[in-house]
Amino acid sequence: MAGTLFVQAxxxxxxxxxxxxxxxxxxxxxxxxxxxxAGAVWRLLxxxxxxxxxxxxxxxxxxxxxxxxxxxxxxxxADLHRRRLIDEVADADD
Amino acid sequence: xxxxxxxxEDRVQAAVRWVAGFELxxxxxxxxxxxxxxxxxxxxxxxxxxxxxxxxxxAIGDGSLEAPxxxxxRLEHSHRQWMLQDLALERxxxxxxxxxxxxxxxxxVVKGPAxxxxxxxxxxxRAFGDIDILIRGREWDRAMDLLTGLGLRRKQxxxxxxxxxxxxxxxxxxxxxxxxxxxxxxxxxxxFGLWLDPDELFERSVWFALGGMDLRRLDxxxxxxxxxxxxxxxxxxxxxxxxxxxxxxxxxxKVDWAVIEDWATxxxxxxxxxxxxxxxxxxxxxxxxxxxxxxxxxxTGRRERRAILAYTTDRRGRGGTARVGLSAITGVxxxxxxxxxxxxPSREFLAWRAGEGRRTSYLRRWLVPLRWLVGRRx
Numbered sequence: 001m002a003g004t005l006f007v008q009a010x011x012x013x014x015x016x017x018x019x020x021x022x023x024x025x026x027x028x029x030x031x032x033x034x035x036x037x038a039g040a041v042w043r044l045l046x047x048x049x050x051x052x053x054x055x056x057x058x059x060x061x062x063x064x065x066x067x068x069x070x071x072x073x074x075x076x077x078a079d080l081h082r083r084r085l086i087d088e089v090a091d092a093d094d
Numbered sequence: 095x096x097x098x099x100x101x102x103e104d105r106v107q108a109a110v111r112w113v114a115g116f117e118l119x120x121x122x123x124x125x126x127x128x129x130x131x132x133x134x135x136x137x138x139x140x141x142x143x144x145x146x147x148x149x150x151x152x153a154i155g156d157g158s159l160e161a162p163x164x165x166x167x168r169l170e171h172s173h174r175q176w177m178l179q180d181l182a183l184e185r186x187x188x189x190x191x192x193x194x195x196x197x198x199x200x201x202x203v204v205k206g207p208a209x210x211x212x213x214x215x216x217x218x219x220r221a222f223g224d225i226d227i228l229i230r231g232r233e234w235d236r237a238m239d240l241l242t243g244l245g246l247r248r249k250q251x252x253x254x255x256x257x258x259x260x261x262x263x264x265x266x267x268x269x270x271x272x273x274x275x276x277x278x279x280x281x282x283x284x285x286f287g288l289w290l291d292p293d294e295l296f297e298r299s300v301w302f303a304l305g306g307m308d309l310r311r312l313d314x315x316x317x318x319x320x321x322x323x324x325x326x327x328x329x330x331x332x333x334x335x336x337x338x339x340x341x342x343x344x345x346x347x348k349v350d351w352a353v354i355e356d357w358a359t360x361x362x363x364x365x366x367x368x369x370x371x372x373x374x375x376x377x378x379x380x381x382x383x384x385x386x387x388x389x390x391x392x393x394t395g396r397r398e399r400r401a402i403l404a405y406t407t408d409r410r411g412r413g414g415t416a417r418v419g420l421s422a423i424t425g426v427x428x429x430x431x432x433x434x435x436x437x438x439p440s441r442e443f444l445a446w447r448a449g450e451g452r453r454t455s456y457l458r459r460w461l462v463p464l465r466w467l468v469g470r471r472x
Contacts, residue, residue, distance in 0.1 A: 010303070013181050013184050013185065015180065015217065016216060018174065024181035026185055026188050026306065
């Protein structure tokens with residue numbers, strides 16, 4: 001997905017609940033719960049960001065090699081996108 | 095910060111005040127705080143009852159607040175429940191606002207979500223227990239019908255039909271699943287609500303985004319005004335959060351102090367501003383800027399002085415707000431209608447006031463003001 005940025009979907013209401021992030025899309029009745037690590041990804045998705053930028057930011061924050069988290073970040077983005085919690089936007093710089 | 099010689103209640107009170115002032119700019123609450131193990135239970139209870147768990151957890155998170163793990167666990171549990179509730183409330187707010195807009199009835203979100211999303215660093219710091227919207231008086235009856243059509247029911251009946259539209263602050267609606275919405279015609283009960291002009295506040299409203307939708311909120315000056323009303327008139331002993339709102343909005347918003355000064359004079363609000371800003375200064379040590387203090391000085395009429403005392407002293411429990419409400423109504427016919435509604439309310443209202451299963455009678459109601467008078471002479 002080169003040239004693609006990801007960002008929180010605007011219709012998702014959310015809150016920081018301490019160790020978790022609670023996500024409540026306005027067109028659903030249930031709530032998705034993100035773990036602290038997934039919550040860190042969610043916060044970075046407040047601004048449009050590429051998958052590579054996410055991987056690098058998380059690797060720095062958690063002091064781990066980028067290759068150790070690349071697959072997990074990719075899976076999480078795919079899951080968030082499938083649940084319509086994030087939107088894809090084109091990178092204007094490409 | 096430590097208070098080694100204080101009693102436990104004093105230490106906990108000081109610690110809760112510290113949490114309530116967490117990260118307020120220039121409020122003298124810098125530094126760190128350590129909660130003692132023997133204070134833990136009372137501290138957690140007080141923070142939770144003051145709805146400050148979000149702020150306390152943020153302070154723990156950044157290392158400013160040290161607390162035993164039992165405190166953190168209790169705060170997290172409570173905070174999670176509040177946040178789940180607030181998300182549910184925001185979903186309902188969006189649905190109600192959309193339905194009103196579709197019917198051509200504009201509404202303004204006041205307090206709760208509007209303040210949390212606009213003025214606080216993180217909305218999770220500002221928990222709320224219901225939603226509040228302002229409706230223009232000319233659309234009041236249509237809005238009531240629409241909300242009823244949405245399956246909501248009015249929590250309390252009016253003293254007489256049309257009372258709220260003419261004299262009241264608003265109506266609380268509820269649903270079977272526990273959702274509550276306060277629908278306001280004006281922003282305060284009694285005299286102050288009658289003196290202010292809600293249409294002027296409505297005209298100044300601005301937009302904020304929530305859940306992909308644009309909603310109206312009071313502009314920063316209106317939001318500050320409402321926070322002062324809530325801190326001064328909401329509860330006789332106000333919770334910490336409404337007082338924090340006063341300082342938070344002043345710090346983060348663009349409050350037009352010339353407009354505040356104008357409202358202080360034209361809407362007789364000077365005692366409201368004075369009470370709220372003095373309270374905020376005493377609680378958080380906030381020195382107000384010169385422009386803000388200008389709204390506090392100046393003449394205050396006898397009626398305004400009596401009015402603020404009716405809310406902030408024990409006169410509140412003795413019909414004080416109803417009496418000063420009467421003094422704020424202009425015209426003999428309007429005063430008569432107000433008095434008639436209070437003295438001869440509908441049977442439905444009497445039954446609600448008496449409570450389930452209790453006998454209703456006008457005589458019982460008429461004895462109430464008599465007890466106020468007897469109580470006052472004691």
